Amino acid sequence: MTITRIVLLAILAGTATVACAAPEASDPAPMIAGRQATFRLSGAVMGSMKAAIDRGDDVAGQTFAANTLANWARVMPGMFPAGSGVAPSKALATIWSDRPGFEKAAADYQSAAAKLAGLAKAGDKPGFAAQWTELRKTCGACHDHYRQPDTH
Ligand code: HEC
Numbered sequence: 001m002t003i004t005r006i007v008l009l010a011i012l013a014g015t016a017t018v019a020c021a022a023p024e025a026s027d028p029a030p031m032i033a034g035r036q037a038t039f040r041l042s043g044a045v046m047g048s049m050k051a052a053i054d055r056g057d058d059v060a061g062q063t064f065a066a067n068t069l070a071n072w073a074r075v076m077p078g079m080f081p082a083g084s085g086v087a088p089s090k091a092l093a094t095i096w097s098d099r100p101g102f103e104k105a106a107a108d109y110q111s112a113a114a115k116l117a118g119l120a121k122a123g124d125k126p127g128f129a130a131q132w133t134e135l136r137k138t139c140g141a142c143h144d145h146y147r148q149p150d151t152h
Contacts (some may be wrong), residue, residue: 007084012029024133026083027088028081028083028084028089031079031081031084032084032086032088032089034079034082035079036089038072038079038087042069042072043123044135045065045068046067046069046132046135046139048065049062049065049066049132050132053125053128053129053132056125058123058125059119059120059123059124059125059128060120060123061120062116062120062123062128063120063121066113066114066117066120067113067114067117067145068115069109069116069135070110070113070115070116070117071111071115073106073107073110074106074110076106076109077102077103077106078096080096080102081114082096087150090147090148091146091147091148092145092146092147092148094145094146095146098145101146102142102146105138105142105145105146106142106143108138109138109139109142111137112131112134112135112137112138113135115131115134116128116131116132116135119131
């Protein structure tokens, strides 16, 4: 068997593997786990920002963290494809029945986080603290309409 043949066979085998794996891509479980993990990370980021505010830390060091929240807000709606509102997800069906409202809630979160990043970069401590509270409101505003209430 020539090297070219071995390479071609390997490529064909790879393609076959991808083709066989394709139906699994519609399994929503990894998407649900991925977005829930990212939401928890975003909660941790918010918590460490609040601790920095309470300590009176310089806020310039929070620019990167605030930008990651804005980036997450931008990609978040894409993490909610149709059919992914199944257990163990806490997503409400309103995400799909009122898609524009859900996307608006994500956009509000994104612009609040981007504003927070700007204030961090400017080293504006009081502005950063006030905007952190505004940003947190956008979390609740979305949860009120698009997530099952916390049961714990
Ligand atoms: C545009 C809507 C929206 C915004 C804005 C939003 N969330 Fe959520 N969040 C959701 C939805 C929907 C779920 C449920 C996801 C699931 O279970 O599939 C969720 C779940 C969560 C969870 C639970 C994850 C788990 O393990 O079940 C946490 C924690 C969370 N969000 C924190 C935040 C924080 C903190 C913010 C703001 C910094 C925020 N969220 C902003 C929609 C949003």
